[in-house]
Each structure stands twice: as C-alpha cells, then as structure tokens.
C-alpha cells in the first residue's frame with residue numbers, strides 16, 4: 001500500500017455541459033475513500049464557444065496548435081476550472097494546502113486515434129498558479145504515443161471500485177461498468193479481476209444534438225420527449241450497422257464520429273425515441289465483444305437519468321440474463337465517477353503506476369502518463385515534467 005493522498009478530479013466531458021469536481025483519498029491502488037463532489041454548469045454562451053472550439057480544432061495537425069479561438073478558449077476554460085475548484089474548496093471548508101494534487105482532464109476538442117492525435121485543451125501551469133495546488137494533466141497523450149487509443153482512461157478506476165464491491169459481495173461477476181456520457185464506454189471486470197474496456201458507441205450526444213436542433217433544449221430531460229415517440233427501425237439500423245460495431249479492432253470515438261439524423265429522417269419524438277434505443281443497443285452490441293457475457297451492468301453518467309435508455313438497456317441485457325443497476329443502487333455516484341477517476345489517475349501518475357493497459361486502450365504495454373505542473377514553480381507550459389516514462 002502506498003501513502004494515501006487527497007486528490008481532486010476535474011472533468012469537462014464530451015457533452016460540454018459543465019465541470020464535474022470530486023474529492024478522493026486514495027493510494028492509487030485498492031484504497032478509495034470517496035469524498036464530496038459537485039457540478040458547475042456552463043452557461044449557454046460558453047457552451048457555444050466550446051462548440052466553436054470543436055470547429056476550430058478540425059484543422060489541427062500537431063497537438064500543440066491552437067488555431068482560431070482555441071488559445072483564448074483554453075485560457076478561459078482553465079480559469080473556469082480554477083473558479084470551480086475555489087468554489088468547491090469554499091463549499092467544503094477546505095484550503096488549497098489540504099489537497100495534494102488535482103487531476104485535470106481539460107476539454108477534448110479533437111480525437112483522431114487513427115492518426116495518433118488527441119487534443120485536450122487546458123493549461124496545467126495556469127491552473128496550478130490559480131489554485132496553488134499541484135496539477136496532473138494531459139493524461140491521454142502518453143497512451144497514444146505507445147500505440148493506444150488514448151481512451152478510455154476510466155477503466156483502472158472502475159476496477160478499483162469493482163474490487164471494493166466484490167469485497168462487500170455487492171455484485172455478481174463479471175461486472176461491466178457502463179459510462180453513458182456524450183459517448184458511451186464500458187469496462188469489463190472479470191471474477192479474476194481481468195479488465196477489458198473500450199468505447200461502446202454514441203451516448204447522449206446524438207440525442208442532445210437532435211433535441212437542441214428540433215426543440216431548442218440542450219437535452220431530453222427525463223427522456224420525456226423520447227417517451228412520446230416510436231422507434232423508426234430503418235433509422236436505428238442505419239446507426240447500428242455502422243462498421244464501428246463489427247470491426248475487428250475496438251476504436252475510441254470522437255464526438256463527431258456519429259452525426260445526428262436529418263430532419264427528414266423522423267419527427268421530434270420519434271427521432272428522440274430512436275436515438276435513445278440506439279444508445280442502449282450500441283452498448284449491448286458492443287458488449288458482444290467482451291470475453292464473457294456480463295452478469296451485472298453498473299450504469300454511470302448522465303444517460304442513466306434517461307429512463308427510456310435505461311428501459312431499453314434493461315430489456316436487452318435481460319435477453320442474456322444480465323442485470324442492470326444504476327451506480328446509486330450500489331452506493332456509488334454516477335454523476336461524479338469520471339471526476340473521481342481523474343483524481344485517482346492523478347495519484348497513479350504521481351506514483352508512476354500504469355493508467356492504461358493493452359486490454360483497455362490497445363496500448364503496446366501498460367503505461368503511466370500525465371504532465372505535472374507544480375504550484376510552487378512558475379514553469380512554462382511546454383516545460384512540465386512528464387510522468388509517463390520512468391527509465
């Protein structure tokens with residue numbers, strides 16, 4: 001067992017809805033003591049700036065480039081993260097000196113694993129200066145350098161949670177953690193602790209884009225719009241017959257890999273209903289590549305709050321005798337799990353432990369990762385220490 005560290009994790013996910021913050025005490029291995037968590041939503045104007053950032057990022061060929069609005073956006077995004085940290089500390093009566101490290105995800109603006117290119121904007125040095133706390137950031141890059149998909153990174157944290165659950169005999173193995181964010185990903189944890197993970201398909205991002213375009217709302221709250229519609233089989237088949245699901249190699253996804261339907265494909269409600277089904281069916285279909293059929297599915301991320309997705313997933317899992325549970329049913333937190341994971345990964349990075357494995361991202365060998373920005377030294381961004389490689 002290593003020393004227990006107090007870490008904060010910060011996640012701004014592909015849904016671009018805000019910043020999730022969570023506190024953990026952990027050794028980066030099996031000891032995980034979950035603390036408070038909170039979400040700080042972006043306003044509509046900032047969300048629009050992030051969307052513009054995704055457009056501007058399309059021309060990037062070298063990951064340090066910041067064309068168009070991206071340089072200013074990176075600075076403002078980082079300052080918003082600093083404000084979120086300071087609010088979180090205040091709300092929980094904590095001081096910067098109580099925190100050993102922050103794991104900072106930043107915002108993915110471009111992800112092209114086939115080209116070995118992944119870009120998360122977020123300035124670790126600026127965040128260290130603003131918060132007066134050490135930062136570990138840019139945790140996907142080293143995985144890609146070593147042939148990995150750069151995602152998902154959360155599996156090693158899922159495995160630690162599964163270890164805790166199995167000690168309490170809370171679940172039947174094998175268990176699969178399913179994160180339904182903008183994109184969905186899953187982590188299989190076998191009875192022997194083996195982990196296998198990959199992105200499983202579009203999560204909420206198609207539904208969000210559909211209801212925003214046709215109803216002017218950012219997401220289908222409570223799955224209300226979908227609940228009034230009917231599945232359009234041809235539309236569902238079009239998504240589910242995408243080569244992503246049948247390819248030999250599991251590939252990580254960019255937000256733009258699946259495009260929303262056109263207005264001619266369906267009406268508002270039928271479109272939302274079909275896309276909710278596609279989200280559930282994509283997870284089930286991708287689970288077909290796992291080493292064994294899951295006995296338990298643990299659902300995390302915003303998609304678990306859409307009852308239409310949950311109903312479809314429960315029915316599909318049932319056909320293979322799998323049981324679907326929300327994270328909350330196991331006394332976990334489905335909203336803060338990614339932020340918790342980034343806190344956990346930061347501690348692993350500090351300890352030089354692997355963040356990814358051949359069976360989680362396709363990386364050549366287990367590798368650590370992340371860049372370190374010290375609150376004590378005023379380093380330039382490109383001089384940050386890389387924790388990825390230890391001689």
Ligand SMILES: Nc1ncnc2c1ncn2[C@@H]1O[C@H](COP(=O)(O)OP(=O)(O)OP(=O)(O)O)[C@@H](O)[C@H]1O
Pocket residue numbers: 011012013014015016017179180181182183184203204205207208218219220221222223300301302303305306338
């Ligand atoms: N009450 C709700 N009802 C229905 N859907 C919801 C609800 N709350 C959140 N969501 C969905 O969850 C999404 C946010 O999920 P989450 O915060 O897990 O995504 P993320 O962290 O941005 O994504 P990723 O895991 O891809 O990085 C929202 O965009 C919305 O589609």
Ligand SMILES: CC(=O)N[C@H]1[C@@H]2OC[C@@H](O2)[C@@H](O)[C@@H]1O[C@H](C)C(=O)O
Pocket residue numbers: 013014108111118150151152153154155181182183184185199252253338
């Ligand atoms: C490149 C990138 O940001 N990928 C995200 C995205 O959102 C969900 C899915 O696609 C996952 O692969 C990943 O995030 C999670 C938290 C991860 O890396 O574990």
